[in-house]
Amino acid sequence: DAGVIQSPRHEVTEMGQEVTLRCKPISGHNSLFWYRQTMMRGLELLIYFNNNVPIDDSGMPEDRFSAKMPNASFSTLKIQPSEPRDSAVYFCASSLGGGSYEQYFGPGTRLTVT
Amino acid sequence: SQQGEEDPQALSIQEGENATMNCSYKTSINNLQWYRQNSGRGLVHLILIRSNEREKHSGRLRVTLDTSKKSSSLLITASRAADTASYFCATVNNYGQNFVFGPGTRLSVLP
Numbered sequence: 001d002a003g004v005i006q007s008p009r010h011e012v013t014e015m016g017q018e019v020t021l022r023c024k025p026i027s028g029h030n031s032l033f034w035y036r037q038t039m040m041r042g043l044e045l046l047i048y049f050n051n052n053v054p055i056d057d058s059g060m061p062e063d064r065f066s067a068k069m070p071n072a073s074f075s076t077l078k079i080q081p082s083e084p085r086d087s088a089v090y091f092c093a094s095s096l097g098g099g100s101y102e103q104y105f106g107p108g109t110r111l112t113v114t
Numbered sequence: 115s116q117q118g119e120e121d122p123q124a125l126s127i128q129e130g131e132n133a134t135m136n137c138s139y140k141t142s143i144n145n146l147q148w149y150r151q152n153s154g155r156g157l158v159h160l161i162l163i164r165s166n167e168r169e170k171h172s173g174r175l176r177v178t179l180d181t182s183k184k185s186s187s188l189l190i191t192a193s194r195a196a197d198t199a200s201y202f203c204a205t206v207n208n209y210g211q212n213f214v215f216g217p218g219t220r221l222s223v224l225p
Binding site for chain 1 (some may be wrong): 122144147149155157158159160162202206207210211213214215216217218
């Protein structure tokens, strides 16, 4: 298996632009997680899907952030409009079933908003 | 505040020595997981220990869990330069949700 795949790996955009991050989880995994990592705040869970349904989105910072999982093999995290404080590394992870199993992380997307 | 807090924040040792990192948490958990992150990479799962377990081993890694003290420790024996990384603990609540990562311990193993 190729592992969790994220794209793009790097994204540089100007403030106000829309940003879409993509994730393909490991085949057969039922749960998908989006995290954000910064030096100041560490690793934060943004949203967690189970069987394509959002279970916990309490970590989504504000309405500018939205996430979808239209099917078991694809998820997107969208920021609209983007702001410089959104600059971070965004990780997607998947697991066999929620928190009872280990999570497999993708390589991350490094987002820079200027 | 962080549910999981690793201690120390940074640790520097010589190759061959043992490294011990601690994690404290505040609320009841279903399990606690340890991850490693090499610079610029995603996190890699190391060990998952459930609330009814006290100790687990995996190769050179040993994890203990003390639910009465709400703490866990990760021991890396006979460290190698390749063990240089940041190590995170993550707690999962009794509903199998609320994944909270601590700020991590940066381990440097000097050759």
